[in-house]
Amino acid sequence: xxxxNPTSGDNQQETLVPRLELDPMWVVGFVDGxxxxxxxxxxxxxxxxxxxxxxxxxxxxxxxxxxxxxxEAMAQFFRLxxxxxxxxxxxxxxxxxxxxxxxxxxxxxxxxxYPLVVKHDDFCKFAWIVRSMRQKEHLTTDGFExxxxxxxxxxxxxxxxxxxxxxxxxxxxxxxxxxxPL
Amino acid sequence: xxxxNPTSGDNQQETLVPRLELDPMWVVGFVDGxxxxxxxxxxxxxxxxxxxxxxxxxxxxxxxxxxxxxxEAMAQFFRLxxxxxxxxxxxxxxxxxxxxxxxxxxxxxxxxxYPLVVKHDDFCKFAWIVRSMRQKEHLTTDGFExxxxxxxxxxxxxxxxxxxxxxxxxxxxxxxxxxxPL
Numbered sequence: 610x611x612x613x614n615p616t617s618g619d620n621q622q623e624t625l626v627p628r629l630e631l632d633p634m635w636v637v638g639f640v641d642g643x644x645x646x647x648x649x650x651x652x653x654x655x656x657x658x659x660x661x662x663x664x665x666x667x668x669x670x671x672x673x674x675x676x677x678x679x680x681e682a683m684a685q686f687f688r689l690x691x692x693x694x695x696x697x698x699x700x701x702x703x704x705x706x707x708x709x710x711x712x713x714x715x716x717x718x719x720x721x722x723y724p725l726v727v728k729h730d731d732f733c734k735f736a737w738i739v740r741s742m743r744q745k746e747h748l749t750t751d752g753f754e755x756x757x758x759x760x761x762x763x764x765x766x767x768x769x770x771x772x773x774x775x776x777x778x779x780x781x782x783x784x785x786x787x788x789x790p791l
Numbered sequence: 792x793x794x795x796n797p798t799s800g801d802n803q804q805e806t807l808v809p810r811l812e813l814d815p816m817w818v819v820g821f822v823d824g825x826x827x828x829x830x831x832x833x834x835x836x837x838x839x840x841x842x843x844x845x846x847x848x849x850x851x852x853x854x855x856x857x858x859x860x861x862x863e864a865m866a867q868f869f870r871l872x873x874x875x876x877x878x879x880x881x882x883x884x885x886x887x888x889x890x891x892x893x894x895x896x897x898x899x900x901x902x903x904x905y906p907l908v909v910k911h912d913d914f915c916k917f918a919w920i921v922r923s924m925r926q927k928e929h930l931t932t933d934g935f936e937x938x939x940x941x942x943x944x945x946x947x948x949x950x951x952x953x954x955x956x957x958x959x960x961x962x963x964x965x966x967x968x969x970x971x972p973l
Contacts, residue, residue, distance in 0.1 A: 634816035642824020
C-alpha cells in the first residue's frame with residue numbers, strides 16, 4: 610500500500626478535529642452519484658514496455674470545494690488517496706486514488722463487498738483491468754489489447770477520450786512489429 | 792399521502808420483474824450526490840392567498856435515462872414520486888416528489904432518520920419550510936417572508952433563481968397593503 614494517507618503524521622489534529630464518520634453504504638451511494646472509475650490511455654514514448662502508451666487506472670470522486678470536508682471524510686474512510694483541485698483555477702476538488710496497490714488491495718475489495726448500483730458494470734471492468742495490470746498482462750500485445758478494448762468500453766463507450774481505440778491499438782501493433790520483425 | 796405511487800395497479804409486473812432493492816444508507820449517499828431539496832417561488836396571480844406567488848417544495852433526483860432503473864428503484868423504495876424527462880428533449884430524467892403530504896409524511900422523516908452528509912443544511916431548511924407550509928404559515932405576511940428568506944438561503948444562496956428575494960418580498964408587502972389599506 611502506498612504512503613499517501615492524508616492523515617499520516619497528523620495525529621494531534623486527528624484527536625482535536627471531530628471526524629465525519631461515513632457509513633459504507635453511504636459511500637457506495639455517493640460514489641454511484643459523484644464518483645468515477647476510469648482507465649486512461651495516453652501517449653508516453655518513455656513507456657516502451659507498453660508500446661509508448663501509458664495506462665493509468667484511477668478512482669475519483671468530485672465535489673465543490675465548499676464540501677471539502679466530505680472528500681476529507683472519504684480519504685479518512687479509505688485511509689488513502691489525495692485531494693486536489695480539478696484544474697488550476699477550478700473550485701471543484703477531486704479525491705483520487707491512483708496507486709495500483711491501493712486500488713487492488715483497498716478500493717476494489719471494498720466495492721466488491723459493497724456493490725455499486727449505477728456504476729457496477731464500469732467497476733467490474735475497472736477491477737478486471739486493475740488486477741490484470743498487477744499481473745503484468747498489459748506488457749503483452751494481447752493483454753494490452755484486451756485492456757485497451759475494455760477500457761474504451763467503459764464510461765459511456767469512452768466518448769470523452771481524445772484518442773480512438775484504433776489509434777491506440779495501431780500504435781501497439783506497430784511497436785511490436787518493429788521490436789520483433791518477422 | 793397522494794396516489795402517485797408508480798407501482799400502483801401493476802402488481803402482476805411487480806412479481807415478474809426482479810426488483811432492485813436499495814439500502815437506506817445507499818439512498819442517502821446517492822441523494823447527497825445527485826439529489827436536490829428545493830423550494831421554488833414563482834409568479835402566479837391566481838394564488839392570491841400567497842400574495843400572487845406560488846411556493847413549491849420539491850425533492851428531486853436526477854439521472855441519465857440509461858440509468859432509469861435506478862430512479863425506478865428510488866420510486867419503489869419510497870413508494871411514491873414520479874419519473875419524467877427533465878425537459879422536452881432532455882435525456883436526463885428527474886425523479887420528483889412534490890405532494891406536500893408525501894414530503895411531510897415520508898421524505899422528511901426518512902432523511903431525519905438517516906441524516907444527509909453534504910446536503911444536510913439545505914435539508915433542514917427544506918424540512919422546516921415543508922412543515923411550516925402544512926401549518927399554513929405561508930398564508931401570513933410574516934410567515935411568507937420567513938419562508939421566502941429561508942428558501943433563498945438554500946442551494947448556494949439561490950444563485951439559480953430568476954427572481955430576487957427583494958422582488959418576492961416587495962410583491963407580498965404590496966399585496967398586503969392593497970388588501971388591508973392603512
